[in-house]
Amino acid sequence: GIDVIITDHHEQGESIPKACAVINPKQIGCTxxxxxxxxxxxxxxxxxxxxxxxxxxxxxxxxxxxxxxxxxxxxxxxxxxxxxxxxxxxxxxxxxxxxxxxxxxxxxxxxxxxxxxxxxxxxxxxxxxxxxxxxxxxxxxxxxxxxxxxxxxxxxxxxxxxxxxRKEIDRATLQDAMDQMYEVADLENDKAIILAGEGWHQGVIGIVASRLVEKYHLPTVMISITNGVGKGSARSIPGFHLCEALKKCEDLLIKYGGHKYAAGLSIKQENVEEFRKRFLSVSDVSLTSEDILPKLNIDGEIELSSINDELVQSIDNFSPFGPQNTRPVFLTRNCEVVGRPYTVGRNHLRIKIRKGTAIFDVIGYGFGDMVKHISSEGCLVDVVYVVEYNTYNNITKIQIRLKDIKPTVSTLSTGLG
Structure with a gap:
């Protein structure tokens, strides 16, 4: 006997629950x-x-x-x-x-x-x-x-x-998922990753799926199986609509829902292998080889000497940054590495670069493996980055945060990958 009003923001499913009102800007007919x-x-x-x-x-x-x-x-x-x-x-x-x-x-x-x-x-x-x-x-x-x-x-x-x-469980689940992936996935040919594990914590599989998408740039489904039923979280890449893909597998699922880039599902354990095959087939038809290549959009090529307070403050006027309103990304070529690069924290790169009279500290989160490629002082690198203020010990200064880095090549024709 209680009147119910539902608010939602996900893609509309096949049926809408009965309620006094359903308020969802994504429902059919909403303008x-x-x-x-x-x-x-x-x-x-x-x-x-x-x-x-x-x-x-x-x-x-x-x-x-x-x-x-x-x-x-x-x-x-x-x-x-x-x-x-x-x-x-x-x-x-x-x-x-x-x-x-x-x-x-x-x-x-x-x-x-x-x-x-x-x-x-x-x-x-x-x-x-x-x-x-x-x-x-x-x-x-x-x-x-x-x-x-x-x-x-x-x-x-x-x-x-x-x-x-949760972080500890994240790390353990990610390692388990990657171990399984090397056994069941064909990373040379597959255009999606579908993994299932007994006892994976349902609360972290979405995070782990996101990590795998970041690392391999492939749509990823992580399924946690308990008592014969799997509950899954899926994450996607641009160009691949998860809900549309799951709709083509719906006869194998108990239920599913979500939107373009993130979705959830439940499935009987006996259907997991057939779902894996079907989802891989859907992704193979939907995605081209170019779609699964990570893309880095560069807004402009500038010199280090152009980076100053006026530039950073002008950029900050467009904040807050996020999807469809990202912080501008810049490219600078032929930067000289000053001193010896080193790693900090969990595989983060710290270097100092110079071009002309301009010199800046650089942080590259997750770029620690690049140390071996730019380890010598004086070597030249091309860097793609964003500029921002960073405050540490109550001292605020301009920081360059890496999006990509590689040794400069003489032809400069290959660009940055």
Whole structure:
């Protein structure tokens, strides 16, 4: 006897649940046009409620911090309303009065700092998701809704602890998946990766699928099997629509849902091998050899001498950055390596480069293996990068963050891969 209103932002399935109303900008017949996040749809619904009751909509602005948090974490295009919500909401996170957000930024080492979309995606959101992935997602709701500072602090510390445990499970599952992949996959010819494992934690397989997509640039499905039933998470690349691919396999699935780049599914264990064959066949027809080559879009070729505060501040005016509104990527050729490159942390590259009188520190996350190719001082390299401010020990300076690097070749005709 309870009236139900559903808000959603995923691709519409074959059937829509019965409800008083279903609010989803992606449902057939909706002309709204904005690709909102889940929290974005909820926020627009709240605005409509306020408007219908002749209430002051600006009262909702106090919750833009939560809207920005969800919009950034949902990896939706940061254009239109999404960008507006996020731009103003990120500013609120750093000065939020909500006990839950304050405690979360504190345990994350971001208390009082300006927050970027990257910090939401890689630092804050994983902590919120950790309990949902490994235990009770209701705790995350309590964190963000409580008005009790003590309760918020306790939950935030628990989230932080669970996130560390989640990382350990991530690493173990990723290693297990890669070991299996080398046994069952044909990386020379396959245009997708489909892996299934007994006992893989359902809360981390989506993260592991994303890691495999980053490494191999192939659509990836990870399936965790328990008691004869598999639950899977899938991640994709540009040019391959996951939901459309899964629709061609739906007779083998219990259910599925999601959108273009991310989806979930459930499947009987006895159908997994046939699903693997079918999905590989679909990907082989849908993707060309060029589609599965990683592509790096370069916005412009500049000299190191062009990099200064004026440039970085001009770029930052276009923030927040995210899908469809990415930070500009630059190319500079013939840079001289100064000193000896070295690795830090988990396989990150640290080097210093010079061209003319301009000299900059460079960080390359995940580029540690390149040390052996650029190990000699004075060697020349071509670098693709973004420029940004980095603050360390309360000192802020311009940093070059690598997107690609390779030794300069004499012809310069092959470009960067």
């Amino acid at each position: 709204y046009g904005e690709e909102l996040s889940g929290v974005g749809v909820a926020y627009k619904f709240a605005q409509a409620l306020y408007r219908s009751m002749s209430q002051n909509e600006s009262e909702l602005d106090q919750h833009l911090d939560l809207v920005a948090l969800g919009t950034s974490a949902d990896i939706v295009p940061l254009v239109g309303e999404n960008r507006i919500f996020t731009k103003f909401g990120l500013k609120q996170i750093s000065r939020t009065t909500k006990p839950g957000l304050k405690s979360l930024t504190f345990v994350s080492g971001l208390m009082g700092k300006d927050i970027s979309t990257g910090q939401v995606v890689f630092i804050l959101a994983p902590r919120i998701n950790a309990l949902g992935r490994l235990g009770d997602a209701g705790e995350a709701v309590r964190l963000l809704s409580t008005r009790d500072e003590r309760v918020a602090s306790e939950i935030a510390r628990k989230l932080d602890s669970e996130n560390k445990r």
